[in-house]
Amino acid sequence: GVIHHIEGSLNGPLGNYASDGKMKGLAVLRSHGGRWQAIQDGEVHIDIAIIAAPTADPFGNCTGDRGPSACGLLGFGLADSLYADHVVVVTDNLVDFPCVPWQIQGNNVDHVVVLDKVGEPEKIVSGTTQITKSPDRLFIAELTAKFVKAAGIMQDGFSFQAGAGGTALAFAIYLRELMKEAGVKARFIRGGSTKYLVEMLEEGLTDFILDGQTFDLEGVRSMRENSGHINTSPFTSYNWHGKGNFASILDAVVLGATEVDINFNANVVTHSDGQMLHGIGGWQNCLFSKCTILPIPSFRNRIPIIVDEVTTLVGPGELIDVIITERGIAINPKREDLIKATKKSGLPIRKIEEIKEEV
Template sequence: MANKSDWIKNAAGRWIPPEINGEKIIPFKGIGKHRPSGNRYGPPIHTSIDYPPDGNKQVESLKDALVKSGIRDGMVISTHHHLRNGDLVANQVFKAASELGIKDLVWFPSASFPCHEPIIEYLKDGTIHHIEGSMNGALGRFCSEGKMRGVGVLRSHGGRYQAIQDGEVKIDIAVIAAPTADPFGNANGLYGPSACGGLGYSLADMLYGDRVIVVTDHLVPFPCIPMQIVGNYVDFVVVMDKIGIPEQIVSGTTRITRSPDRLLIAENTARFCDAAGLIKDGFSFQAGAGGTSLAIGIYFHKMLKERGIKARFAVGGSTEYSVKMLEDGVLEYMLDAQTFDLTAVESMRNNSRHADISIFNCYNFHGKGTYTTMMDVMILGATEVDVHFNGNVVTHSDGILLHGIGGWQNCLHARCTILPVPLFRNRIPIIRDEVTTLCGPGELIDVIVTERGIAINPLRTDLLEKVKNSGLPLKSIVMKIPFTLLAEGVTIPFIDHVRAVCRLCIATEDVLKTIHQERRTPVNRDVLIAGALLADVGKLLEYEIVNGKVIKSDFGRYLRHPFSGVGLAFKHGVPEAVMHVIATHSKEGAGEKRSPESIIFHHADFIDFELVKG
């Protein structure tokens, strides 16, 4: 990789290398600023002369198929993730490659899961050079810690498809796990012990892979109908005893969240959509299979049913809840790229209005249109969101890979993109000053819904106008909130005050440690920093915005922020020593014996306050 002095700044303000793994890259230029050129990639032309006239392409083993496909060092091997955490094929591909002594392969999955942890061994022994696909769990940590020889590359689902069709990534061997197949290579995911529903993520692999191997554990006589994978593109067919673990591929049922906070988020999301005029006859939407998203879908179902109207179509992963909407007549069509439970698999199998689609249809922006821009409501998750509405969906705040991008980036182009997220996960704040990893620019994220309220992107003046008198708990993003209302004309925002005081605390502790050394009163640095970051968290409840002006809320008139801050901290399991800093940092701590950490924060806080107050 190039020296950091050669890095370039993209349109999002992030510094990136000019090339990755020896390939030049195109930096993000801004929304709608990049226009592709050239022609689509074309795989080699083959002839039926080289294939069995009886149509039987079955070979003895996966290793045999790889050898016949001409596997060699440095090739790109692709797999799909329709078998999710039950996949038993991908690991076997690289086990076979390792036994053959092959080195420096590139693994190009549409996604990876914890079941792919054994891949680490093939990264260590040199069988795999690097991964271009999602990395999470143990695999994500391994890559995040820089242990992979090459640089990991994450792409969205649509970005992966367009990288294949544009020739940015050339697939040498595509391995397609198929729950049902015939000897010619026709295949689908609807039948067999490893049934998973659709196989749309592997469409590009089938169309553009130089060699294509279908691996199945349920071989049927020709023809295998429907033909989600078309045998005319397939080179070899392999039968394994088992390609997947059924209970890890699809669940018997998907579950709605039981968390009161998450249910409140779901309710507020649905209420917002209603108040904004988005829930109407013929509207379209996409929501995922997470507990909060499922709850939002339940609210949509109820609204549509009560009003006697229908959604025209829904896109995305299907569940028993979207199937119920379809069967109950409130949803006309389910356009499905991934099925999440057994009810959805059965629905795709039997209901002509439950259509199997590919990523080309909905997420590929290097084509003649995409379904995403036609959708009225897009419900997405996020690991972090910042005060500029930028979103992160792949890493923890510590930078460790947590998820793949999935279709998340592609979905941002819907007419209204909503992120229903909690304020905290495992004590870690989700709303941040700046996201750790920028996956989606704030211009495309319209609404953030938390258990404490709804923030609308200021760019969406149309939405702000529609819901201004709705009675919804509308909030402004915290960057606009002054850090105190006890002085006039304060322009320093809440976040900057938190930053300043936190750094003052760290500097104070550093000076005491340097000068007094072992004579100093011991200070727990972790408690000090955590207390500095959380001491004023209650102000988010103490303030509200009315007609564009920040005022004290009704809640704040009864409880000042040290009290509400302790309540929030207690709810989320924050240690007592940190709660002590929150409780005693202001006048509420007068007369109380403060801890060393509280003493430092108290004085740092008032340094900033008194200088601003004047």
């Protein structure tokens, strides 16, 4: 093979392969924002970028929100279009100039190639975008929503980010009910958009979805039709080498983790045996939110998830505010404000050491 190494997310079989030391060069894990930064800073130079575009014009303007292979947005290809030496757009839906909207601008594109088919849009609904059916995880999601309310975060004009994991989706659904009950409206939700967030937008529970990755076809439709469903990019959302980014102004972010430890450090990349089996996505990029919450089960396949020290330190404890398990809610001792706000909430607030001792 001619591939020396891979920089990006390494998960599944590829993660196994790299974990076992079989990759010739050094694998570099990069988050969504980290990838943008590396390209922008010149740390990674891209000779040729191939961008699959569901709709494009002959000039190279292209969009992901329409066409037979519509996938939502092309934000992850934006840096490539800006910085690669050669940019090739591949489409199966060529329209007359101008392709509007132009999520990627033809002024950055060298060539447009037309193929019969560039993708299967129904496949963008991956296994991670199903709501969990596990009673434990549904309970954790419910606890998380109740915590967000009890902590005073769920106020008119607030914002939150929930990824496409099953628990995160369930959290959004529980929170939606609490918002309806209280008559509270969000200013914006950052997603991974799904039909659940789209429903919230269409019900008037939020002014905007700031979409970083469209996870189902309802998300694609909404982006195309609803002027409140906005496409974003790692530049707008996650770029820490710029003049600001949206992730830092979120009121609450809900993320997954493979392990956490008693100092609130978290791991999202490896299992306890050190195998890299999960992508990073925008995980670390989200940690500067005003309240970062990890709702996780205390056991997975009989392996305890709260440990003395994480196998791989991905998120430092000072940036993790709350860990929520089916055995209770642990608030980072640094967040005295959250501890105080939820003291009389009736929620099972516990010390993380206590929860760990039980598992």
